Amino acid sequence: MSPEPDITQxxxxxxxxxxxxxxxxxxxxxxxxxxxPAQPIMLARRIxxxxxxxxxxxxxxxxxxxxxxxxxxFLEVISGLFNLAHVLNPANGDTTASQPPLSTxxxxxxxxxxxxxxxxxxxxxxxxxxxxYCSDLFHSTMGESFSTHLKRRRLETASLLLQTTEKGVAEIxxxxxxxxxxxxxxxxxxxxxxxxxxxxxxxxxxPLKSRPIxxxxxx
Numbered sequence: 001m002s003p004e005p006d007i008t009q010x011x012x013x014x015x016x017x018x019x020x021x022x023x024x025x026x027x028x029x030x031x032x033x034x035x036x037p038a039q040p041i042m043l044a045r046r047i048x049x050x051x052x053x054x055x056x057x058x059x060x061x062x063x064x065x066x067x068x069x070x071x072x073x074f075l076e077v078i079s080g081l082f083n084l085a086h087v088l089n090p091a092n093g094d095t096t097a098s099q100p101p102l103s104t105x106x107x108x109x110x111x112x113x114x115x116x117x118x119x120x121x122x123x124x125x126x127x128x129x130x131x132x133y134c135s136d137l138f139h140s141t142m143g144e145s146f147s148t149h150l151k152r153r154r155l156e157t158a159s160l161l162l163q164t165t166e167k168g169v170a171e172i173x174x175x176x177x178x179x180x181x182x183x184x185x186x187x188x189x190x191x192x193x194x195x196x197x198x199x200x201x202x203x204x205x206x207p208l209k210s211r212p213i214x215x216x217x218x219x
């Protein structure tokens with residue numbers, strides 16, 4: 001008994017058993033017609049499902065995932081989420097290599113970019129997180145807020161440059177991210193009680209380790 005015809009097939013579709021393919025009578029491949037739109041649909045479903053889960057436990061990753069537009073970007077986010085860099089670069093061979101600790105990455109970034117007028121936004125872009133999450137992450141990692149840490153780094157760097165170099169006040173102001181020397185001088189005097197010139201003059205007459213850098217408590 002011959003099998004009954006499959007009435008669900010579109011008109012004009014025929015089986016080519018030898019080629020193991022399905023084609024329209026017009027000559028256009030059925031497989032190529034279906035697989036192209038299926039990929040973005042499948043990717044969208046994967047992103048939607050994972051984003052829903054991440055939004056409850058890791059909202060910053062959910063934000064990054066929501067911006068994905070390609071399979072490659074999807075894999076990059078997933079690899080970062082689970083620290084699976086070897087998935088994207090299997091040819092590297094060394095799958096045990098990992099990034100430096102977060103505190104080290106933050107410290108090195110701030111050191112290299114202190115002259116640019118660092119902001120939390122710049123740091124969050126570097127780390128790939130939202131500003132709010134980055135703020136909380138910074139505090140938990142570095143033990144103080146971003147603004148407090150930045151002020152301390154600027155003050156330490158400026159104090160060192162004033163004592164160990166002949167750079168002018170304007171040059172030091174630029175080196176630690178101030179737009180002009182007046183803003184820097186105001187910042188420095190408020191933190192130490194001395195102008196940069198007074199600080200340098202007094203320190204030049206004393207050994208560098210004679211006493212700690214004076215700071216004012218503004219709390």
